[in-house]
Amino acid sequence: MATDRNRGALIIIEGGDRTGKSTQSKMLVDALLADGKQAELVKFPDRTTPIGKLAGSYLQKTLDLEDHAIHLIFSANRWEKVPSIIERLENGITLVVDRYAFSGVAYTSAKRGFDIEWCKQSDTGIPAPDLVIYLTLPVDQATSRDQYGTERYESTQFQKRAVENFEKLMTKNWTTLDASQSIDAIHQQMKDLTTEIMQQVGTRSIEKLWV
Ligand code: Z5A
Numbered sequence: 764m765a766t767d768r769n770r771g772a773l774i775i776i777e778g779g780d781r782t783g784k785s786t787q788s789k790m791l792v793d794a795l796l797a798d799g800k801q802a803e804l805v806k807f808p809d810r811t812t813p814i815g816k817l818a819g820s821y822l823q824k825t826l827d828l829e830d831h832a833i834h835l836i837f838s839a840n841r842w843e844k845v846p847s848i849i850e851r852l853e854n855g856i857t858l859v860v861d862r863y864a865f866s867g868v869a870y871t872s873a874k875r876g877f878d879i880e881w882c883k884q885s886d887t888g889i890p891a892p893d894l895v896i897y898l899t900l901p902v903d904q905a906t907s908r909d910q911y912g913t914e915r916y917e918s919t920q921f922q923k924r925a926v927e928n929f930e931k932l933m934t935k936n937w938t939t940l941d942a943s944q945s946i947d948a949i950h951q952q953m954k955d956l957t958t959e960i961m962q963q964v965g966t967r968s969i970e971k972l973w974v
């Protein structure tokens with residue numbers, strides 16, 4: 764990486780189901796672009812690649828996979844994007860990522876017989892975020908939002924266990940936002956947080972997650 768050039772920031776948007784991650788990720792990228800910043804949206808699972816198509820079929824319940832195998836598929840879907848993530852960050856592009864390894868760990872470890880440390884291993888070494896914005900909403904409110912309920916994992920008990928697991932993964936570069944606020948209010952807070960981090964990353968090297 765050229766040391767005299769500012770890199771982009773790696774901003775992760777996480778949270779339980781229907782907390783507004785996709786709505787906010789898109790709004791954030793649009794706002795950064797409107798301000799003349801370089802920014803792109805990344806989404807996991809990326810259901811467009813051959814690996815991501817397996818994850819998509821699993822979520823839509825048209826494909827059954829053993830629980831360890833699907834965990835590794837979600838991780839592989841991130842690893843296949845690592846070269847392009849690093850390249851874009853080094854080229855000064857800020858990436859707003861809608862779900863990342865934290866979802867991978869939180870959802871798999873909500874299954875019986877999985878511990879968090881095992882779940883973290885397959886994503887260990889992918890680019891570490893500069894900021895994680897974690898959206899919180901009581902699961903009962905999330906389940907009443909539009910489009911809830913047909914994919915795998917969309918049950919209240921499973922979601923509650925996943926949310927507990929997210930909370931075990933929090934570190935100091937996480938910021939929690941109340942997802943029951945209005946879409947615009949959340950957006951403004953996310954934009955302020957992101958702008959501040961973009962100014963801070965400078966030429967700092969990209970770290971590796973959980974290393
Ligand atoms: N999964 C996994 O197991 N392992 C992994 O490694 C990864 C994922 C990466 C699908 O993910 C599943 O994959 C997910 C985790 C698992 N399982 N579950 N459960 P996905 O990201 O593809 O899921 P999705 O279909 O995009 O749903 P989502 O991400 O949960 O929703 P969202 O993006 O958070 O919410 P939204 O689409 O922006 O908004 C939902 C609705 O709420 C919509 O009608 C909005 O207009 C409305 N909304 C949004 N914000 C607000 C506010 N502030 N107020 C009121 N209404 C709002």
Ligand code: MG
Nearest residue numbers: 784785786861
């Ligand atoms: Mg979404």
